[in-house]
Amino acid sequence: MKTKFLKTVTMSLFALTSTLAFAADNVVETKIFKVVPPQKANQDYLILALENGKVFKLSPEQKEFAYDLQKSINEDLQVKLTFKDEESAFIQSVELTEKYQLPTDIIVTPVAPSSSLAPMSRFSSYEGGRVNYDGFRPSIIPSMSVANQLFEEMPTNSKRRSQCFKRAHRWTYDMHSKHGINSMKIFVFYSERYMREYDDKWWFHVAPMVLVQEGSSYEEIVLDPTFAESPLAQQDWVNLTIMNKAPCREVDSYQEYESYMKSSEFCMLRKVSMYHFQPLDIEAVDAGGAKRTNWISSEISMAQRDFGWSLF
Structure with a gap:
């Protein structure tokens, strides 16, 4: 009888908890x-x-x-x-x-390279003239084996309802604070055509991106444990995030994104520095705001809370 009573109480508490969670959801x-x-x-x-x-x-x-x-x-x-x-x-x-106000609590994070990947503290910086890097100089990762090691370090224990931009911010911050790596982010924005034809629940996705040395040149490699099991070339990553595997047009400003939003394109790509947090602050910079050149503590805190803890 006692066992039956405890089972009934437990089931009732579970039902109540589920109802409360549903009400909040x-x-x-x-x-x-x-x-x-x-x-x-x-x-x-x-x-x-x-x-x-x-x-x-x-x-x-x-x-x-x-x-x-x-x-x-x-x-x-x-x-x-x-x-x-x-x-x-x-x-x-x-x-x-x-x-709503964009956060402005800027911090400059001290870099303390870990012993496991100490050579990465001596990375060179990209000296090319790509317009869409917007003056940001990302680090050069010396090989795919190092990129794989970075990928394996990325925590994947985020909360069930975590957001991609918060995960990407945590991962890029970790690469910078642990290894001194200046990484980037790659956003894929879905067009109105794509959202209507495929009834997609999301209008963008974002993941960290690094430059990996390939002979005398460099390849843009995406690190996204959300969808992939290893680092991926750009189009391979796009194919995982879009149902029809369409090529995405690369844009360099929010104004370009707006112009293609209603076009026949299915998606657009935007590459930005690791300091950008979400689409709204990219739009603000494109509208004439100050460039992002530092981390913002409240954004780091939000990103870390998605994994259940925070430094700030």
């Missing part, structure tokens, strides 16, 4: 990056959310919510969105909340 607090209006009568609004990189939806009849979300963008406000359940992409209510 149908509310999302975020910043909206873009409202994409329908182009045809039977299409929905596509709502690009910043905090989790997801594509939410509004029906054509929910114009008032679309206006509210556009207002939140224009006035830099955060929003609270509710959904029927955690699996639904359709927004049921919209509440405008507090002002």
Whole structure:
């Protein structure tokens, strides 16, 4: 009888916990990056959310919510969105909340190369003139074996609902703070055409990228334990992140991204320095803001919390 009672109590507590978690999961607090209006009568609004990189939806009849979300963008406000359940992409209510501000708490991280990869502290820097590196000088990784070693070091124990940009920030920060490596990030942005044709839940993905020496030249290699089991060449990585394996056009500014967003392209690539955290700060720099040249402690903290701990 006692065993049966304990089993009943345990099951009841589990049900209560699941209900509470579910109740929290149908509310999302975020910043909206873009409202994409329908182009045809039977299409929905596509709502690009910043905090989790997801594509939410509004029906054509929910114009008032679309206006509210556009207002939140224009006035830099955060929003609270509710959904029927955690699996639904359709927004049921919209509440405008507090002002959103990009963090500015800059830190300069001391570099302390680890003994296991000590030679990497003596990496040379890329001296080429690629425009899309925007003056940033990434380190040169001497071989694919070293790139594989870096890949194996990357922790993958992030939380179930972690965001790709936070994982990428943690990984690039670790490479810099442990080994003195100046890495980059590669963003893939999906176009309106792709999101509508494939009903994709995400509007971007990002991962660390390094330059690996290949004879007298260098190859851009993506390190993404989220999707891959080893370092990958750029197009091989893109093929894992896009359903139709389409080639992605490379862009050098947010303005270019905007121009191709509604084109026949399926996706766009943007390469930036390791200091960039999310699409919003890339947009801010492209609009004339100061270039990112240092880490920001609050962003590092958010990235580390996705793995269950934080230094700041």
